[in-house]
Amino acid sequence: MSAYTFDQDTHFERVEPGLYRGQLSGNYNIGPVPNGGYVASLGLSALTLALADSERDPLSVTTHYLRPARVGPVEARVEVVKQGKRFATALARLSQEGQEHAIVLATFGVLEGAREPVRHVTGAPPSLPPVADGFRPPANDFIVIARQFDTSYDPESAGWMQRRGSGRAEIKGWLRFADGRAPDLRSLPLFADAMPPAMFGVKVTGWVPTIELTVHLRARPAPGFLRAVFTSRFIFGGFLEEDGELWDERGVLVAQSRQLAQVPDR
Amino acid sequence: MSAYTFDQDTHFERVEPGLYRGQLSGNYNIGPVPNGGYVASLGLSALTLALADSERDPLSVTTHYLRPARVGPVEARVEVVKQGKRFATALARLSQEGQEHAIVLATFGVLEGAREPVRHVTGAPPSLPPVADGFRPPANDFIVIARQFDTSYDPESAGWMQRRGSGRAEIKGWLRFADGRAPDLRSLPLFADAMPPAMFGVKVTGWVPTIELTVHLRARPAPGFLRAVFTSRFIFGGFLEEDGELWDERGVLVAQSRQLAQVPDR
Numbered sequence: 001m002s003a004y005t006f007d008q009d010t011h012f013e014r015v016e017p018g019l020y021r022g023q024l025s026g027n028y029n030i031g032p033v034p035n036g037g038y039v040a041s042l043g044l045s046a047l048t049l050a051l052a053d054s055e056r057d058p059l060s061v062t063t064h065y066l067r068p069a070r071v072g073p074v075e076a077r078v079e080v081v082k083q084g085k086r087f088a089t090a091l092a093r094l095s096q097e098g099q100e101h102a103i104v105l106a107t108f109g110v111l112e113g114a115r116e117p118v119r120h121v122t123g124a125p126p127s128l129p130p131v132a133d134g135f136r137p138p139a140n141d142f143i144v145i146a147r148q149f150d151t152s153y154d155p156e157s158a159g160w161m162q163r164r165g166s167g168r169a170e171i172k173g174w175l176r177f178a179d180g181r182a183p184d185l186r187s188l189p190l191f192a193d194a195m196p197p198a199m200f201g202v203k204v205t206g207w208v209p210t211i212e213l214t215v216h217l218r219a220r221p222a223p224g225f226l227r228a229v230f231t232s233r234f235i236f237g238g239f240l241e242e243d244g245e246l247w248d249e250r251g252v253l254v255a256q257s258r259q260l261a262q263v264p265d266r
Numbered sequence: 267m268s269a270y271t272f273d274q275d276t277h278f279e280r281v282e283p284g285l286y287r288g289q290l291s292g293n294y295n296i297g298p299v300p301n302g303g304y305v306a307s308l309g310l311s312a313l314t315l316a317l318a319d320s321e322r323d324p325l326s327v328t329t330h331y332l333r334p335a336r337v338g339p340v341e342a343r344v345e346v347v348k349q350g351k352r353f354a355t356a357l358a359r360l361s362q363e364g365q366e367h368a369i370v371l372a373t374f375g376v377l378e379g380a381r382e383p384v385r386h387v388t389g390a391p392p393s394l395p396p397v398a399d400g401f402r403p404p405a406n407d408f409i410v411i412a413r414q415f416d417t418s419y420d421p422e423s424a425g426w427m428q429r430r431g432s433g434r435a436e437i438k439g440w441l442r443f444a445d446g447r448a449p450d451l452r453s454l455p456l457f458a459d460a461m462p463p464a465m466f467g468v469k470v471t472g473w474v475p476t477i478e479l480t481v482h483l484r485a486r487p488a489p490g491f492l493r494a495v496f497t498s499r500f501i502f503g504g505f506l507e508e509d510g511e512l513w514d515e516r517g518v519l520v521a522q523s524r525q526l527a528q529v530p531d532r
Contacts, residue, residue, distance in 0.1 A: 059505070060478040060526045062328040064355050064373050066348040081359075081369060082332040087477065089330050089369065091357075093347075103347060103355065105371050107330050107477050107526075113504050118529050120435055120468045120501040169386055202386045211353065211373050212326040214480045216507055216526050218500065233389040234484065234519055238381050239325070241482055241522055253500055256507055258524055260326045260373075260482050263384050 004181035005148060006190070009038075010045040018078050020046045024096065026071040028190070029144040034069040036210040036259075037193025038145070043092040043104030044186055046076030051088055056108035058185055059087075062214040063104045070096055086110070111185075111219060125247040126172045126229035128154050134173055137161050149194055150178045150225075157201060166201040169240075172229035182223040183248070189215045191226055192244050192257035198230040199240055199263070206264040208240070213259040224249035238263050270447035271414060272456070275304075276311040284344050286312045290362065292337040294456070295410040300335040302476040302525075303459025304411070309358040309370030310452055312342030317354055322374035324451055325353075328480040329370045336362055352376070377451075377485060391513040392438045392495035394420050400439055403427050415460055416444045416491075423467060432467040435506075438495035448489040449514070455481045457492055458510050458523035464496040465506055465529070472530040474506070479525040490515035504529050 001011060009027055012020035022045075028038035040063040048058065074096055081089045092104040128134065134152030153173035159166045175191060176183065183191060192215050197208040227247040232240045244257035267277060275293055278286035288311075294304035306329040314324065340362050347355045358370040394400070400418030419439035425432045441457060442449065449457060458481050463474040493513040498506045510523035 060330070062330075062371065062478070062480060064326070064328075064347075064371055066355055067350070081330075081366065084333070089332055091369070100347065103357070103371060105328065105330055105369060109477070111503060111505075115504050115531060116502065116529075117504070117531055118465065118469045118471065118501050118506075120465070121499070122435070123499040169388070199384065199386070203384045205384065211375070212328070212480075214328060214478075214524070216505075216524075218505065219503060233387070234522065235384050235386040236382065236519075237377060237485060238379055238383070239377075239482075239484065240384075253502075256500065256524075258480070258482075258522075263382075265381060265383055 005179055006177060006181055006187055010042050012046050012049055012076060018050065020049060020076040020078065022074050024069055024071055024074040027144065027148055030207055031142050034071065035145050035193055036065055036213055037190040039063065039069050039094065039102050040104060040189035040213055040215065041187055043076065043094055043102060044106060044189055046078050046092045047090045047104065047106050048186055050078040050080060050090060051108055054083065054088055056088055057111040058217050059107050059109045060214065060216050061104060061106040061189055062212065063102055064212050065102055065210055067101045069101050072096060111217065123253065125227045125251055128172060128174060128227060131174045131225065145194065148178055150176050160200050160204050169198045169202045169232040169235060171195050171198045171201060174225040175228045176225045183221040183226055185217050185220060188217055188246060188255040191228065191246055192255055195228060195230055198232045198242050199235055208261045208264060211260045211262060213257065215255055215257045217255055219252045219254045221248040221254040222250045235263060271445055272443060272447055272453055276308050278312050278315055278342060284316065286315060286342040286344065288340050290335055290337055290340040293410065293414055296473055297408050300337065301411050301459055302331055302479055303456040305329065305335050305360065305368050306370060306455035306479055306481065307453055309342065309360055309368060310372060310455055312344050312358045313356050313370065313372050314452055316344040316346060317356060317374055320349065320354055322354055323377040324483050325373050325375045326480065326482050327370060327372040327455055328478065329368055330478050331368055331476055333367045335367050338362060377483065389519065391493045391517055394438060394440060394493060397440045397491065411460065414444055416442050426466050426470050434467045435464045435498040435501060436467055436495065437461050437464045440491040441494045442491045449487040449492055451483050451486060454483055454512060454521040457494065457512055458521055461494060461496055464498045464508050465501055474527045474530060477526045477528060479523065481521055481523045483521055485518045485520045487514040487520040488516045501529060
């Protein structure tokens with residue numbers, strides 16, 4: 001097995017066709033609750049195993065969260081809904097003690113094929129100070145997930161960590177695995193939910209539970225840091241969207257994410 | 267049955283618990299292929315029927331397209347994955363002649379509850395000329411779907427319809443049902459895919475097939491026109507994202523959409 005924590009924490013054994021067993025790790029907890037991006041990457045790992053023969057890349061991965069996950073044994077039941085010439089679609093149901101806690105629906109295809117009939121990119125990587133000049137929060141026993149990453153936040157967007165709200169629902173910074181594991185497609189859903197809620201720039205509340213997270217994988221990331229930016233433009237009615245972009249060190253957009261989350265009562 | 271076309275075209279009869287039958291209409295075709303937003307609204311209609319007793323609103327609806335739909339009979343097999351106190355999650359599989367063509371996964375909850383612990387809205391409705399000053403394209407036998415809507419495009423963003431590319435992957439305008447039916451949550455996925463691809467502002471290609479479409483429903487729309495804007499910022503590697511916003515006449519964001527689509531070869 002790989003020596004990297006993420007690989008160990010997303011490892012599944014095949015029990016029978018379509019049924020996989022693993023351990024849901026406590027390494028990505030926020031307090032008692034495992035992070036939603038980790039759960040999405042866990043589901044994607046089971047899907048990737050089930051589709052391993054097809055040599056396809058995940059393109060779009062949607063996770064709906066039914067209830068909080070718990071640290072401990074986890075089962076993934078995978079159904080390949082369609083395997084076509086170009087695309088494959090599959091569904092993973094994650095359960096613990098017989099109770100489903102997440103559903104992951106994904107379509108696979110081939111990234112970085114030769115064809116590029118139209119190219120038009122108007123987005124750009126977030127502007128960030130050099131890694132050494134960013135804000136690196138001290139270790140925190142509650143935010144266990146933070147230990148898995150080497151993170152350098154843009155100081156302004158992370159001002160609330162030092163009790164200075166920025167007034168903007170945006171958080172951005174550099175991000176990589178603390179143990180040196182290179183980012184890959186399978187880990188991008190975790191990266192897409194690895195920073196604190198963008199909303200905390202406006203108001204620090206209780207944790208923001210994700211209802212649904214969709215990640216588009218757009219390119220295989222190069223080794224090194226990812227540049228990440230997360231923004232919420234529509235916080236109202238008790239819900240919010242959070243849009244994320246992950247860029248690799250080459251300046252290539254490797255993932256776009258959007259989640260719908262519940263604004264906590266306090 | 268309702269006299270409105272959309273209601274007729276999304277009508278399902280319950281065959282047995284969890285199984286519904288309807289007719290997939292030709293009213294939303296682009297050439298031979300029914301529109302993806304219509305397919306998403308069709309799936310949402312079956313889900314809404316299955317969850318009718320729970321009086322919940324759809325919050326997030328993701329559709330993965332397995333193959334093109336066809337005009338004719340359609341079956342929806344609905345599974346309520348979880349019915350909780352606040353949220354319900356359900357899955358619809360749409361099939362024709364025994365072959366699945368779309369999977370719709372949605373979470374339901376209650377919109378416009380009393381709680382609004384944080385409010386922070388930085389987005390704004392798209393700026394548009396008055397409805398009377400917009401561009402209204404002539405009827406077109408290929409784009410059958412256009413007949414279902416009363417649409418007034420921002421002339422610049424729709425310049426390609428008169429062979430003037432805008433150089434920008436954005437399309438925006440006013441949009442409502444041609445027969446006077448008010449927009450509602452169930453029809454918003456259709457509205458979220460009812461304009462031509464934003465990419466056509468850069469290059470008019472063959473039709474752009476959607477791989478996955480996610481729509482967040484944020485408020486029940488007021489009667490009248492919707493203001494719609496769709497943008498693609500990342501067209502590369504043979505894929506594109508298209509982000510949409512739908513605002514109602516009160517100036518409330520009623521839906522946000524994002525799709526991943528394939529850039530056609532020509």
